[in-house]
Amino acid sequence: MEALGEFDLIGKYFTRPVRHAALGIGDDCALLQPAPGMQLAISSDMLVEGRHFLSTVSPQRLGHKALAVNLSDLSACGARPVAFSLALAMPRAEESFLEGFAQGLFALADEHGCELVGGDTTQGPLNICITVFGELPPGQALLRSGARAGDDLYVSGQVGDARLALECFRGSVALSGEAFEQVRVAMELPQPRVALGQALRSVASSAIDVSDGLLGDLAHILKRSGVGAAVEVDAVPRSAVLASQPTALQRECTLAGGDDYELLFTAPPALADAVQAAARLSGVTATRIGRINDSRLLTLVDAQGRAVPHTFGSFDHFKS
Amino acid sequence: MEALGEFDLIGKYFTRPVRHAALGIGDDCALLQPAPGMQLAISSDMLVEGRHFLSTVSPQRLGHKALAVNLSDLSACGARPVAFSLALAMPRAEESFLEGFAQGLFALADEHGCELVGGDTTQGPLNICITVFGELPPGQALLRSGARAGDDLYVSGQVGDARLALECFRGSVALSGEAFEQVRVAMELPQPRVALGQALRSVASSAIDVSDGLLGDLAHILKRSGVGAAVEVDAVPRSAVLASQPTALQRECTLAGGDDYELLFTAPPALADAVQAAARLSGVTATRIGRINDSRLLTLVDAQGRAVPHTFGSFDHFKS
Numbered sequence: 001m002e003a004l005g006e007f008d009l010i011g012k013y014f015t016r017p018v019r020h021a022a023l024g025i026g027d028d029c030a031l032l033q034p035a036p037g038m039q040l041a042i043s044s045d046m047l048v049e050g051r052h053f054l055s056t057v058s059p060q061r062l063g064h065k066a067l068a069v070n071l072s073d074l075s076a077c078g079a080r081p082v083a084f085s086l087a088l089a090m091p092r093a094e095e096s097f098l099e100g101f102a103q104g105l106f107a108l109a110d111e112h113g114c115e116l117v118g119g120d121t122t123q124g125p126l127n128i129c130i131t132v133f134g135e136l137p138p139g140q141a142l143l144r145s146g147a148r149a150g151d152d153l154y155v156s157g158q159v160g161d162a163r164l165a166l167e168c169f170r171g172s173v174a175l176s177g178e179a180f181e182q183v184r185v186a187m188e189l190p191q192p193r194v195a196l197g198q199a200l201r202s203v204a205s206s207a208i209d210v211s212d213g214l215l216g217d218l219a220h221i222l223k224r225s226g227v228g229a230a231v232e233v234d235a236v237p238r239s240a241v242l243a244s245q246p247t248a249l250q251r252e253c254t255l256a257g258g259d260d261y262e263l264l265f266t267a268p269p270a271l272a273d274a275v276q277a278a279a280r281l282s283g284v285t286a287t288r289i290g291r292i293n294d295s296r297l298l299t300l301v302d303a304q305g306r307a308v309p310h311t312f313g314s315f316d317h318f319k320s
Numbered sequence: 321m322e323a324l325g326e327f328d329l330i331g332k333y334f335t336r337p338v339r340h341a342a343l344g345i346g347d348d349c350a351l352l353q354p355a356p357g358m359q360l361a362i363s364s365d366m367l368v369e370g371r372h373f374l375s376t377v378s379p380q381r382l383g384h385k386a387l388a389v390n391l392s393d394l395s396a397c398g399a400r401p402v403a404f405s406l407a408l409a410m411p412r413a414e415e416s417f418l419e420g421f422a423q424g425l426f427a428l429a430d431e432h433g434c435e436l437v438g439g440d441t442t443q444g445p446l447n448i449c450i451t452v453f454g455e456l457p458p459g460q461a462l463l464r465s466g467a468r469a470g471d472d473l474y475v476s477g478q479v480g481d482a483r484l485a486l487e488c489f490r491g492s493v494a495l496s497g498e499a500f501e502q503v504r505v506a507m508e509l510p511q512p513r514v515a516l517g518q519a520l521r522s523v524a525s526s527a528i529d530v531s532d533g534l535l536g537d538l539a540h541i542l543k544r545s546g547v548g549a550a551v552e553v554d555a556v557p558r559s560a561v562l563a564s565q566p567t568a569l570q571r572e573c574t575l576a577g578g579d580d581y582e583l584l585f586t587a588p589p590a591l592a593d594a595v596q597a598a599a600r601l602s603g604v605t606a607t608r609i610g611r612i613n614d615s616r617l618l619t620l621v622d623a624q625g626r627a628v629p630h631t632f633g634s635f636d637h638f639k640s
Contacts, residue, residue, distance in 0.1 A: 027464050027544075028396035028528060029361035029454070034354045041349035042437060044451060046407035048444030076348035087366035087449045117362060120449075124368030129407045129440075129449035131364060134349070144347050208348060224346070 013102040014086065014116060030117035032083060034135065041134040041141065043073035049126045053188075054169060059100030061188040062128070064108050066101075068190045069211065070132035071112060072261040075197030076209040078142040079134030081114035089124035112194050142200060142207040142265070147225035149294040151205050151266040154275060154286045156193050158237045159214055160250065161186030163257030173249070179241045186239075190261035196286070199278035200265060207265035213256040217264055219298060228295035231255075234303040237287045251308070255300075266292055333422040334406065334436060350437035352403060354455065361454040361461065363393035369446045373508075374489060379420030381508040382448070384428050386421075388510045389531065390452035391432060392581040395517030396529040398462040399454030401434035409444035432514050462520060462527035462585070467545035469614035471525050471586040474595060474606045476513050478557045479534055480570065481506030483577030493569070499561045506559075510581035516606070519598035520585060527585035533576040537584055539618060548615035551575075554623040557607045571628070575620075586612055 034040055047066050049055060057065070067084065074081050086105070090097070109116065114132065165187035167173040168180055175183065193209075200207060206225055208217045214236065222229055236254040243250065267275050272288075279286035300308035335345050354360055367386050369375060377385070387404065394401050406425070410417070429436065434452065485507035487493040488500055495503065513529075520527060526545055528537045534556065542549055556574040563570065587595050592608075599606035620628035 027461075028393040029363045029399060029461070031397075031461055032360040032362060033458060034360060036356070040352040040354060040360070042352060042405060042451075042453075043349045044405045044407045044438060044440050044449070046409055046440045046442050046444075046447070046449060048409055048442055048447075051443060073348045077351075079349060085362060085364040085451055087364045087451075089366055089368055089447060118364060120364050120366045122366050122368055123371060124366075124447065125445035127366070127368075127409060127444065127447045127449075129364070129366060129447075131362075131405055131407075131451040133362075138353060141347075141349070141351055 013098045014119065030083075030085065032117065032133065037138065038135040039138045039141070041074055041077045041079035041136055042131065043070055044129065044131040045069050045073065047128040056169070057188050059097045060104035063101035063104030064189055066128045066130055067105050067108050067114070067132070068192045068261060070130045071108070071114065071192035071194055072190070072209040072211070074132055074134040075193045076142060076207050076263060077134070077136065078140060078197045078201040078207070079136040080198055081112045081194060082133050082135050083115050083117045084109070084130055084132040085117060086119035087129040088119070088121045089127040090121070091123070091126060136201070140201045142197065142204050144206055144208050144221050144224040146206040147221050147227050147266040147292045148205055148268070149227055149292055151268055151292040152272060152288050153218070153229055153231065153290040153292060154265050154267065155210065155214065155236065155289055156196055156263040156279070156284050156286055158239050159210060159260040159262055160238045160242045160253030160257045162190070162259035163253040164242050164245065166259070167249075167253075173245070175241065182239065182241055187259060190259070192261055193263045193282065193284060195282035196263055196278060196284050199282050200263070200275075203271050203274045203278055204265040204267050207263055210260040210262045210264050211258060213258040214260070214264060215255045215298065221264070221266065222296070222298060225292075226296065228293045228297040228299070229290055230293060230299045230301060231290040232303070233300050233308050235287065235289045237285065333418045334439065345436070345438055350403075350405065352437065352453065357458065358455040359458045359461065361394055361397045361399035361456055362451065363390055364449065364451040365389050365393065367448040376489070377508050379417045380424035383421035383424030384509055386448045386450055387425050387428050387434070387452070388512045389581060390450045391428070391434065391512035391514055392510070392529040392531070394452055394454040395513045396462060396527050396583060397454070397456065398460060398517045398521040398527070399456040400518055401432045401514060402453050402455050403435050403437045404429070404450055404452040405437060406439035407449040408439070408441045409447040410441070411443070411446060456521070460521045462517065462524050464526055464528050464541050464544040466526040467541050467547050467586040467612045468525055468588070469547055469612055471588055471612040472592060472608050473538070473549055473551065473610040473612060474585050474587065475530070475534065475556065475609050476516055476583045476599070476604050476606050478559050479530060479580040479582055480558045480562045480573035480577045482510070482579035483573040484562050484565065484569075486579075487569075487573075493565070495561065502559065502561055507579060510579070512581055513583045513602065513604060515602035516583055516598060516604050519602050520583070520595070523591050523594045523598055524585040524587050527583055530580040530582045530584050531578060533578040534580070534584060535575045535618065541584070541586065542616070542618060546616065548613045548617040548619070549610055550613060550619045550621060551610040552623070553620050553628050555607065555609045557605065
């Protein structure tokens with residue numbers, strides 16, 4: 001009896017004819033036929049209320065974000081999105097939630113030609129787990145391990161607004177209505193850099209998406225690549241709203257904010273023009289924010305070249 | 321800061337060198353190179369405490385079961401397991417839990433040559449979401465839609481013990497210690513019929529795994545295939561422990577029990593010997609329990625050929 005609702009809901013909101021997959025929702029497995037010779041990139045992200053989203057987010061935006069964070073992982077590898085599966089636990093099957101969630105989810109999925117091929121729904125504390133599949137030619141994946149001393153360090157778009165929005169929700173920062181809406185959109189509707197990731201395939205030497213904070217994620221690149229970096233903290237791109245905040249808060253948000261879903265990547269100086277061409281082609285900016293070195297240390301300097309002390313929690317990743 | 325534990329735990333319990341995948345845990349995506357020409361079968365299952373397992377289950381057995389229910393979906397399609405990703409939400413990172421969970425998980429994974437290639441861990445109410453990948457030649461997947469009037473209906477192994485164990489935990493049935501341990505093993509350590517599923521590829525006309533109860537899952541085959549079935553309720557194989565219970569309880573457990581993870585499948589009578597050969601080869605029994613017909617109805621008869629009334633909840637699936 002209890003499973004009846006499950007099947008009804010799947011049918012009503014999540015069953016759409018598949019266009020590319022050999023078999024979609026409704027059997028024990030989905031069937032995918034990878035393009036000949038292509039590698040499959042796979043990533044899973046699990047979203048939990050209070051940790052990855054707030055109860056105040058609209059169902060549409062939550063549907064968007066749940067897929068966006070997964071597409072962001074594909075982007076960081078340079079893969080082209082193909083399909084995804086969705087597992088969803090909900091306390092109750094609320095139609096208003098499901099309708100909005102499906103709208104936000106499918107709008108982003110359609111934008112990137114990424115189709116839902118399978119999944120699971122169950123009763124339980126709200127939990128959204130998406131596994132996404134992308135394709136890319138063998139050997140062309142952007143990895144965390146490819147940064148070399150002398151490479152430039154770049155970040156796409158702007159970072160820090162999602163963290164500023166979180167501080168507003170926490171009550172530690174007050175913004176005007178319009179400014180708050182702007183940073184709230186950054187937090188709730190992140191735009192995965194799908195086109196940029198693919199355009200960087202033969203350009204970037206390493207890449208990661210910024211989900212845990214720029215410095216924490218940079219530390220993953222440094223550790224995997226066995227290199228160090230000097231980051232010009234005042235060069236990190238930020239919105240006008242964030243730029244009007246106190247310096248300490250700006251640095252906290254841009255360097256240790258998290259939830260940005262921009263691409264952080266490295267490329268040899270000789271490919272600086274190619275980086276900008278890839279960015280233009282993708283409709284997003286790419287800003288040089290530092291340089292990779294062979295120190296195995298992560299150092300920060302301000303616009304005047306003065307050392308900035310490491311006071312951000314996400315540095316701890318790098319110690320291990 | 322909060323993500324530090326995440327990376328430590330991944331490293332300690334879930335990072336193993338991949339043998340087949342092009343890239344495993346530690347980058348933004350895992351990379352898989354499908355064998356040339358093969359289709360990829362994909363299935364996701366999300367397990368929630370109180371619904372898919374009880375708080376009394378050991379971490380080892382929970383690790384086993386979380387993967388087993390996913391391998392069971394691959395089996396029902398006839399796919400060969402290749403890889404899986406694991407997303408795990410836990411209230412706290414308890415080493416004793418993680419160590420046992422990883423042991424049970426990897427023991428079953430190794431048995432079936434299915435390697436962990438990626439995943440996610442986060443703080444939250446206990447939730448386990450596994451997505452599993454299998455390979456099979458195009459066009460050879462066992463589907464729910466292939467049953468034809470005249471086909472025999474089979475089930476592998478025995479069904480009903482998992483439900484009997486649940487009734488013991490609920491306090492509605494009392495068993496001796498030894499009998500209870502036996503049915504508890506059926507509930508907590510289901511054995512996915514991986515070999516049988518592959519052996520049935522060119523033999524079975526349709527298949528599904530029994531997760532929601534035999535009749536409820538049969539209803540999916542009937543609906544998808546546009547056929548009916550007559551099930552001989554006394555022919556459904558059950559353990560000696562279950563066979564010693566009252567008839568009504570036996571029928572409830574075997575027909576509407578759920579959590580069995582046996583294969584329910586159909587095959588033309590001309591292939592009856594091939595069915596038994598596939599079962600022998602796989603080290604599991606296959607019992608004929610009825611026949612498919614063109615009535616579009618699901619009817620039950622007892623050993624004396626008398627109609628048995630439909631009183632099982634899982635029939636509701638078939639109404640829709």
